[in-house]
Amino acid sequence: MTERKPDRRVQRTRQLLTGALLQLILEKGYEDVSVQDIIDRANVGRSTFYAHFADKEDLLIAGMEHLERELVESQRHALASGRSPEERALGFSRPLFEHAAGHRDLYRSMVGTRGGAIVQKEFHRLLSTLIRNELKEQVPRLRETAIPSEAVVQYLTGAFLSLLTWWADGKARMTATQMDDVFRALALPAMKAALRA
Amino acid sequence: MTERKPDRRVQRTRQLLTGALLQLILEKGYEDVSVQDIIDRANVGRSTFYAHFADKEDLLIAGMEHLERELVESQRHALASGRSPEERALGFSRPLFEHAAGHRDLYRSMVGTRGGAIVQKEFHRLLSTLIRNELKEQVPRLRETAIPSEAVVQYLTGAFLSLLTWWADGKARMTATQMDDVFRALALPAMKAALRA
DNA sequence: TCCTGTGATGAACATAGTGTTCGGAAATGC
DNA sequence: GCATTTCCGAACACTATGTTCATCACAGGA
Numbered sequence: 001m002t003e004r005k006p007d008r009r010v011q012r013t014r015q016l017l018t019g020a021l022l023q024l025i026l027e028k029g030y031e032d033v034s035v036q037d038i039i040d041r042a043n044v045g046r047s048t049f050y051a052h053f054a055d056k057e058d059l060l061i062a063g064m065e066h067l068e069r070e071l072v073e074s075q076r077h078a079l080a081s082g083r084s085p086e087e088r089a090l091g092f093s094r095p096l097f098e099h100a101a102g103h104r105d106l107y108r109s110m111v112g113t114r115g116g117a118i119v120q121k122e123f124h125r126l127l128s129t130l131i132r133n134e135l136k137e138q139v140p141r142l143r144e145t146a147i148p149s150e151a152v153v154q155y156l157t158g159a160f161l162s163l164l165t166w167w168a169d170g171k172a173r174m175t176a177t178q179m180d181d182v183f184r185a186l187a188l189p190a191m192k193a194a195l196r197a
Numbered sequence: 198m199t200e201r202k203p204d205r206r207v208q209r210t211r212q213l214l215t216g217a218l219l220q221l222i223l224e225k226g227y228e229d230v231s232v233q234d235i236i237d238r239a240n241v242g243r244s245t246f247y248a249h250f251a252d253k254e255d256l257l258i259a260g261m262e263h264l265e266r267e268l269v270e271s272q273r274h275a276l277a278s279g280r281s282p283e284e285r286a287l288g289f290s291r292p293l294f295e296h297a298a299g300h301r302d303l304y305r306s307m308v309g310t311r312g313g314a315i316v317q318k319e320f321h322r323l324l325s326t327l328i329r330n331e332l333k334e335q336v337p338r339l340r341e342t343a344i345p346s347e348a349v350v351q352y353l354t355g356a357f358l359s360l361l362t363w364w365a366d367g368k369a370r371m372t373a374t375q376m377d378d379v380f381r382a383l384a385l386p387a388m389k390a391a392l393r394a
Numbered sequence: 395t396c397c398t399g400t401g402a403t404g405a406a407c408a409t410a411g412t413g414t415t416c417g418g419a420a421a422t423g424c
Numbered sequence: 425g426c427a428t429t430t431c432c433g434a435a436c437a438c439t440a441t442g443t444t445c446a447t448c449a450c451a452g453g454a
Contacts, residue, residue, distance in 0.1 A: 007450095008451065009449095009450070034441090035440075036439090047403065047404070048401080051401075055442080117228075118314075120317075147379050148369065150363070150368070151369065151379050152383070154363040155359060158357070158362075159355045160355070161355055161359075162358075163351050165351075166347070172345065172348065174345075185391065189387055190384070193382055193385075204423085204430070205422065206421065206431070207429090207430075210430085232411080232412070233410090233411075242431060242432040242433055243432085243433070244432070244433075245430080247412095247414075
């Protein structure tokens with residue numbers, strides 16, 4: 001299953017570049033980072049950058065795959081630990097808030113108000129995938145209701161992301177657990193309503 | 198109450214510029230519009246542009262004040278028409294979906310996936326103000342609950358905006374009324390839950 | 395250990411956009 | 425009419441992007 005290993009130099013370069021971007025995002029926010037900044041920080045030639053990535057955005061998206069893997073892994077654990085269905089529903093919520101708590105600075109600069117459009121768009125896509133999968137597994141009955149299931153997915157994604165952003169921006173002095181409680185308190189009734197419809 | 202009227206040339210120029218930006222956003226999306234494009238389309242000198250607006254973003258924000266006025270006006274009408282409290286709650290929803298239906302192209306390019314970061318950020322701010330005001334008037338009891346009222350505002354704003362975006366992107370073949378129904382079906386139970394908490 | 399192919403380098407270049415400046419022309423409103 | 429405000433547009437300094445190419449360095453198989 002392991003891909004044929006790429007040249008060590010390639011690994012090194014890509015790692016240096018994504019690392020540099022991450023650092024710089026934390027310092028200045030995505031928008032303000034130039035390709036020049038990145039290759040200076042990574043100590044990599046200009047042409048080398050473009051040999052690997054089409055542009056800044058391309059690099060970002062590649063970098064977010066790390067994040068995606070981490071989140072999917074968290075979700076898997078959450079689903080595996082068998083609790084009551086009540087608690088397992090919306091299981092992505094808690095791990096994600098906790099992940100955000102552990103990487104607060106990163107989240108603030110990526111998903112927060114200062115973060116760029118592409119980051120948020122990408123994050124929304126990622127999150128909606130997570131939620132869509134979870135709903136399919138946990139609440140298959142949703143398919144039969146009057147409300148399109150994709151509408152529920154979008155509703156939940158937006159609501160969650162908005163709360164997360166607000167929290168990451170530091171405008172709420174709450175713990176990850178408290179945030180999770182708030183989200184569940186608001187979202188679970190919505191899902192029950194969706195099932196009734 | 199009327200401001201001292203500005204020079205007619207000033208009015209003309211500003212109108213020309215905002216009009217041009219709007220046209221160009223519809224054609225290419227905000228990100229791809231350059232200042233050069235705008236002044237070409239508006240047939241206005243370069244220095245004139247910068248005499249009125251600091252940059253592209255500044256012009257956009259000024260332009261969105263039109264939109265804001267329209268929406269606030271819609272909201273006022275909705276609140277005025279005395280219906281049951283059940284129907285008056287979340288009263289911003291219906292008019293906004295209908296406004297979006299009437300300006301579908303505009304919404305698609307502004308709030309839709311192709312739209313820029315600033316536009317969405319601005320729209321989020323606008324919408325959360327709308328919602329915050331409405332909650333304060335309609336559900337004053339929210340202040341006493343365990344869930345911070347601002348969390349509810351953010352939750353609702355995100356959920357609504359996400360639905361609106363999804364719909365405006367044309368991924369849902371639904372009428373404004375249907376969208377409103379969906380949103381209310383999902384959001385009203387959440388609010389009731391918030392009050393119970 | 396040697397050899398070969400692949401990746402890395404960096405300077406130079408073409409392109410494009412931004413925001414400022416300023417003297418002169420033109421429209422405005424009184 | 426006439427003083428005042430606004431507009432014009434060309435020129436300029438800057439910053440950034442993405443490409444090209446000859447040359448060098450290294451990885452990894454033999």
